Amino acid sequence: MRMRGMGNTGRAVVLALGAALVAGGCTVQGTGPDGKGRAPVHIDVSGAAPPGHSSPEHSPGGHSPEEHSPEEHSPEEHSPEGHSPAERRPSSAPPARPPARVLWKSGDTGRGVRELQARLRQVEWLDDGPTGTYDEPTGQAVRGFQGKRGLPRTGTTDTATWQRLLDMTHEPGQWDLYLMGGQPAAAPDPRCLTGRVLCISKSSRTLRWMIDGRTVSTTAVRFGSQRTPTREGVFEVYWKSREHWSTLYDSAMPYAMFFSGGQAVHYSYDFAAHGYAGASHGCVNVRDEGAIADLYAQVRNGDKVVVYQ
Numbered sequence: 001m002r003m004r005g006m007g008n009t010g011r012a013v014v015l016a017l018g019a020a021l022v023a024g025g026c027t028v029q030g031t032g033p034d035g036k037g038r039a040p041v042h043i044d045v046s047g048a049a050p051p052g053h054s055s056p057e058h059s060p061g062g063h064s065p066e067e068h069s070p071e072e073h074s075p076e077e078h079s080p081e082g083h084s085p086a087e088r089r090p091s092s093a094p095p096a097r098p099p100a101r102v103l104w105k106s107g108d109t110g111r112g113v114r115e116l117q118a119r120l121r122q123v124e125w126l127d128d129g130p131t132g133t134y135d136e137p138t139g140q141a142v143r144g145f146q147g148k149r150g151l152p153r154t155g156t157t158d159t160a161t162w163q164r165l166l167d168m169t170h171e172p173g174q175w176d177l178y179l180m181g182g183q184p185a186a187a188p189d190p191r192c193l194t195g196r197v198l199c200i201s202k203s204s205r206t207l208r209w210m211i212d213g214r215t216v217s218t219t220a221v222r223f224g225s226q227r228t229p230t231r232e233g234v235f236e237v238y239w240k241s242r243e244h245w246s247t248l249y250d251s252a253m254p255y256a257m258f259f260s261g262g263q264a265v266h267y268s269y270d271f272a273a274h275g276y277a278g279a280s281h282g283c284v285n286v287r288d289e290g291a292i293a294d295l296y297a298q299v300r301n302g303d304k305v306v307v308y309q
Helices: 008-024 111-122 136-148 159-168 269-277 289-298
Strands: 102-104 196-201 206-211 214-222 233-236 239-246 251-260 263-267 284-286 304-308
Touching: 102 111, 111 136, 111 159, 136 159, 214 289, 233 251, 239 263, 251 289, 263 289, 269 284, 284 289
Parallel strands: 196 304, 263 284
Antiparallel strands: 196 206, 206 214, 214 284, 233 304, 239 251, 251 263
């Protein structure tokens, strides 16, 4: 058999394969396209790769297709759904939480806002109030409280903010909620239903200015302490002093309307600043200067004063 175009190396390979087939005692006989027999072994020693194939030296990664590692033929490539197991596996991430529900925001009013403000005062985030109105100072206090606790700094009170505040404070009492006034007035005493009357309730800490059973105005008031209590009963205004000064206590008593000895209804700077955190020396204090100014202008000497529980 002549082998043209072969070098010594190619002839040696052919001879060796022939010897191996003879020694093994079997032959491989194929059939060509023309139906005739063909050589048992076809060897291409030209050095050119068959069409459509890459040589091992030029395949990705330097491997022949038969030498690909298991990772290169991963099961994901043959998934019936066309997705990897990671994509088909349920996500382990927790579902997103819905946003916390807003309870109170700027402009809201009512008892709930009062309680919020009272609790903010307990943790020293609010100095004023409670007023019962969700104003700018309240929003700033809420924003500061939220930022300190790692909550979103929205300035509105949502359920998460409220729960955290509840955990840090105690339930406010009646006069914590109305520390700076604003509470509803008690029903008038029957003795207040006739004539011109300063009708003063100790239980609700309010003063009604009434004319013939009709309430003209209402304002919050403060009374004396246990050591210097405000006297109860029916009295009348016997002296008015617009710029009065107490020589006994060395303090101002503007818009004073005296009704029993040295006790009078008058404006109090301390009540305006500190609310019910303090007490008078027996007088009936008013913290709203505008309200007491209007009242002073209307009340006359001889008008009735009723102080009751």
